[in-house]
Amino acid sequence: MIRYIIRRLIWAIALFMTVTLIGFVLFYLIPADPAKFACGRACDSEQVAKVAHYLGTDKPVYVQYAKFLGRLLPFDFTHLHFKSPNLGRSFVNRQSVNSIVGAAAPQTASLVFGGLVIWMLIALPVGILSALRPRSLLDRISMTGVLVGISAHPVWLGLIFSYFIGYKLKWTPIANYANFFHPLYGQPGGPIQWAYHLILPWFTFAILFAAVYVRMIRANVMETMNEDYVRTARAKGAPEWRVMKAHILRNALLPVVTMLGMDVGLALGGAIFTENVYSLNGLGYQTIQSLNNYDSPTVLGILVFATTAIILMNLLVDMLYAWIDPRIRLS
């Protein structure tokens, strides 16, 4: 198991380096000078050069990348002491990228984990029941729902939900985020308001995933139900609930764990559409804003966070999978 984890960690570091290097080079290739933008449009070349020196964009790309990696390391080799990893400062507003990512991540995490709960609450029962009663009325309704869920874009869904449920019916807020712990001045906050403000975003975010997972769970359960070991269990007289729990669901849900890890890791990088439509200043929204402004430190900061989240979630899933499925351990 330890060798397996070490192997995975080495892969994770290689993946991290590759992703950040590609991100860095891509920004370097774009013909936009952040110093010109930061200096102000009336600046002449001399003034722009001074700002470029301040931002560090006057250095070759490999020097910039080395400095970027150096800031990320938890150890300062020049002064020989431990330090906090530093993502640098935004070119646009000179704020610490650590604080930008730190402020955006809780909003994305709230959306993703809340959405995860809802999509699994929908997908598990509907997927299993559809598989148990294929071509029944319930199955046909749920498959129609799946089709709609997959087809409806989150932006469209979000606008429809916020207009009818938030604006017309006034059942929920139209948009915005309420902080769980420290509400902004004059704004609602606390756990109840937090959840109240996230009802529409959660459902908007969950519908697509719920649709995908219903279909996946249904297919897995139907496939497992036809396995020889299920037939054998039934032939031996095992009660149906036991067959379902110990033989069908146990095997059918294994791929779901893998998918969950990948999807959650990916979504933590920013649920761009849902965040945007509900004015949630999460990582996805920040990514769009930063890309529009060519704010490479912020984009790279979010990239580092997203890459780390995906790697960690995959690592977690791999370990969980090895723990759940003895065949993985043995191999």
Added chain:
Amino acid sequence: MRKRLWYTAPLSLIGAAALAAALAVTAAGSTTAKAAGQTLQMAVANSDVDYSDPALAYGVLSWQIEYETCAKLIDYSDVGGASTELSPDAAAGMPVISADGKTYTFTIKPGIKFSDGTTVTAASFKAAMNRDANPSMNSPVNAFMSDVVGWDNVVNKKASSISGVIAKGNKLTIKLTQKDGGMLDKLAMPFFCAINPAKTPVDPNGVNTLPGAGPYYIASRTVGKQLVLKTNPFYKGNRPHRASTIIITMNTNAQQTFLQVSNGTYALDPSGLDNPSAAAQLAKQYGINKSRFFVHPTPETDYIALNTTRGAFGSAAVRKAVNYAIDRPALLRVRGFLGGKRTTEILPQSLAGGVYNQHLYPIAGAQAAKAKSLAGGKCGNVNLWYATGPVGTPQQGILKYNLEQMGCNVTTKAFVGYAIYTAAGVKGADMDAMFAGWYQDYADGYDFFHILLDGRTIQASNNNNLAYFNNALVNKKIDAANALTGPARSRAWGNLDIYTMSHYAPWAPIDNRNVRDFVGPKTKGYLFNPAWGSPDLGTLYLS
């Protein structure tokens, strides 16, 4: 099985608990402002102020905030109604200007205080200027102030204090290296807010909150999310400050913000209505400039820069032909209903000293036949550059068609965002025509002519003169206009505008953009300040 599916139970419980709690709350607990005339909630769609530090803030939105929080020597006051005339703010009167026009002496009003109770003195302004020029700050203001004696020495680390700015008691003296008729307009920029140096240190990253000596001060700022203005408890002036607190939520979704202004959650989006498709309906429903929907021109010009150094548009006749060829109504229509006003001139109306609306070229539509005849088959190949987006992309299609009608062979090149300015700013770039826009930095024609059309400023890169226009006569006229002051100065810029466009046409001006504001159902007191190009947030209140 029970053991291995352990995670489903707590997840289900958490989800169910969160849903139950959420559904138990009524709509009354949302972000609706508890305004009652005291607290105004506003939202800015898809944007935040760049900085709240006056030395670094350099955007329409951030300056809107600074106008509320700053005490400047002089300002475009809207006390008693909107005005484009400069008047004293923290100064007791307009400055005494020496006979050679190179020394300005201000007397500071007594009794003006910052929100922390300290007194504003001449030293507060000197401190602001020294902080602006400090090389660590890298302030955008450096582009405008090289005329001040000793300013560049501080920027270049040769001195720690600007020798040409002297504070003595309540007198502030500013010495210039040469006469600059636009200096007063420059000093009205928020870069020159009085600061309390003890609480506004030199910080390369800018400070987020600082004491303000205007009617409001920035009480808090959560970058990217919120900015809170509160009334300065020591403010005794007559500038409007009706609401006691203004809470501005940043980076909201445009469509949702529109709904939230509609239902009164927010009083206004200070950056303007970011929903052009709604403008026609709002105008029909509420009228224009009557109750909830307001439209005003901004000090901005959208134009097509015609590269005067390259084959296609090297000829003034062909450039004039382009001004006949372009379909201004169609190009403007892309910005939505009431998106702006068509123009054939360089300067927006507020800077043209009354010399405006001359209609040098067709304003009602393209005159392709005349354009073709004027061009005389000399247009040839044109590389048209544009920035992609809901405005840029359709506009390039219209312009391409217009240019082809006058006999040009057009190739388009797309850019994303401001990359187009970086690329086009390199001297020798293979651009023949490009879409551009310029919003005034300060209310003076020099800000347009010197930066955008003075050929002596052309350098190897980072050019703003995107037409690469360099005409000795025009350069001379720029210098002559810059030596003037008062109404004669404004008129000189207006006349130079007409002269340049009628003789050389380095641009094909399209429009002066409007700002469209939509306010909440109970929001009253809307007042647009034409010199700033934005509404005064201090006049707003809830009925």
